Amino acid sequence: MSEKTKKFAFNFKILRFFLIPSIIFSTPLFNNFENVKAGLELQWDQNPAFRKLKWFQTEEKRKFRNKIYFFLRPAERKTDILKLNLAIPKTFKSTLNTDKISLCKVRIGGFESRTKCLENIPADIEIKTDESSLRSLNIYPYKPIPVNKESYAIVLKVFNPKRTGLYQFHSYGQPKGESVSTYLGSWTIVID
Numbered sequence: 762m763s764e765k766t767k768k769f770a771f772n773f774k775i776l777r778f779f780l781i782p783s784i785i786f787s788t789p790l791f792n793n794f795e796n797v798k799a800g801l802e803l804q805w806d807q808n809p810a811f812r813k814l815k816w817f818q819t820e821e822k823r824k825f826r827n828k829i830y831f832f833l834r835p836a837e838r839k840t841d842i843l844k845l846n847l848a849i850p851k852t853f854k855s856t857l858n859t860d861k862i863s864l865c866k867v868r869i870g871g872f873e874s875r876t877k878c879l880e881n882i883p884a885d886i887e888i889k890t891d892e893s894s895l896r897s898l899n900i901y902p903y904k905p906i907p908v909n910k911e912s913y914a915i916v917l918k919v920f921n922p923k924r925t926g927l928y929q930f931h932s933y934g935q936p937k938g939e940s941v942s943t944y945l946g947s948w949t950i951v952i953d
Contacts (some may be wrong), residue, residue: 762793762866763888767809768881769941772938781871787930790844790864794874796817800826804852807867810944811946811947812837812945812947813905813945813946813947813948813949814831814832814833814834814837814922814932814945814946814947814948815834815878815948816829816831816832816870816948816950817829817832817869817874818830818950819846821921821950821951821952821953822920822952822953823921823922823923823924823925823952824920824921824922824942825877825920825921826918826919826920826921827917827918827919827920827921828830828916829866829915829916829917829919829950830867830876830914830915830916831845831847831898831914831915831916831932831942831948832867832912832914832926832946833845833912833913833914833915833932834871834915835908835909835910835911835912837946838899838908838945839908839936840907840908840936840937840938841903841905841907841936841937842902842904842906842934842935842936842937843902843934843935843936843937844900844901844935844942845864845899845902845906845915845932845933845934845935846871846897846898846899846900846932846933846934846935847898847915847930847931847932848895848896848897848930848932848933848943849895849896849897849898849928851895851896852922852924852926852928853922853928853930854922854923854924855920855922856919856920857888857898857917857919858894858901859886859887859888860951861894861917861918861919862886862898862900862915862916862917863877863878863881863882863886863915863916864881864884864886864900864902864914864915865878865879865880865881865882865886865913865914866878866879866880866882866912866913866914867879867912868913869912870913873946877888878914878916878943880904882902882903882904882913883902883903884900884901884902885900885903886898886899886900886901887899887900887901889893889925894903897918898914898915902919904939905953906934908929914918922952924952925952925953926951926952926953927949927951928950929947929948929949930947930948930949930950931946931947932944932945932946932947932948933945935953
């Protein structure tokens with residue numbers, strides 16, 4: 762065999778060594794990954810005062826009709842709550858209507874059951890917008906939300922915004938006997 766043929770054969774072996782595994786391992790990458798869930802959430806600034814609250818949404822695609830449940834579980838309520846405040850991020854550009862917002866006693870779904878409102882809690886709902894386009898939602902239940910083993914939820918029926926991304930909603934509650942609201946926690950929802 763000539764020197765050129767040996768060099769070509771050697772180069773072909775190296776090329777085959779890199780080419781065949783890359784084809785084999787890249788083939789699954791062409792599959793549809795729309796329904797893959799990460800299952801991992803990263804928080805850059807690990808603040809011990811940050812409390813991650815549970816939430817559920819029926820649709821995460823942009824511009825789709827969505828029902829978002831912001832849960833207040835028993836562990837997140839230390840005293841009876843007279844007033845709830847939900848700080849809505851200014852980048853969450855969706856039309857809010859008080860008719861489509863409610864407070865309810867909720868059964869949190871899981872593997873065998875769906876998330877469902879069991880009983881609507883009568884409340885006055887107020888949407889506040891200031892000059893910096895920061896929006897907040899004030900909910901005044903007619904009776905204080907008690908400290909018990911029931912879970913409650915703020916339910917928003919909205920159309921998802923046009924922009925995809927992570928949206929962080931913060932909640933504050935005014936405990937019974939206090940005049941100032943305290944931080945309850947935050948929900949980070951995803952719009953794809």
